[in-house]
Each structure stands twice: as structure tokens, then as C-alpha cells.
Amino acid sequence: QVQLVESGGGLVQAGGSLRLSCAASGRTFSSYAVGWFRQAPGKGREFVAVLNWRGGITYYADSVKDRFTISRDNAKNTVYLQMNSLKPEDTAVYYCAADASTWPGMIASNYNYWGQGTQVTVSS
16 A cells, blocks of 8 residues: 655746655555646646656656656655746646556556645746
């Protein structure tokens, strides 16, 4: 069993940066693939980024590529999402997700574990 808790959200001006953290419990977390998703008001949950358990393979949504970076520190059981050059359209609740499969990819239903989410608001 894995429990996930996100932090680091907040209000930032367009062009600014934030780093989200996702702290995980569970001894086997280091063997899980992890992803970040987001959900804006009135919209469905959207894929942002995914990272395999070793941390060597990543994939990003086109909308965040070259601006966001997903990483993990398995010694700390923590996953990060560094967000640079933020835009108002990045405003959403951001969720961390994890799964024991090798590559859950971009599909939210492939992930078995989810955090509660953290709000990111980007002002213009």
C-alpha cells in the first residue's frame, strides 16, 4: 500500500516557478512508476508527466514539455515536479499518482494510488 501527499502549490505570477513535492509512504515506493496529473475547473483530469521507477525514463505532455521537469529521490520517498515559465493555463489542482506497473503512461485509470492534490494558481 502506498499513500501520497502533495505539497508546494500556491499562487504565482505568470513566468514564475514552483516546485511540487509528493511524499510517499510504503517501503516499496521506490519500485513504483509515478506520474503527475492536473485538473482545471470544469475540465477532466489531464496528464502532465510520468517517470519510471529508476528515474531514467520520462514523458511529458506537449503543453508542459521544456517547462516542467519530473524527478524522484527514492532515498527520501519523494517525487518532484519543477514547473518553470508558468502560464495562466497551468492553473489547476495537481495530483501525484503511483503504480506498481512498469509503465502506466498517460492514462489516469492505470494508476492505483493518488494523492489529495495541491492547488496551483498562475496569475496573468
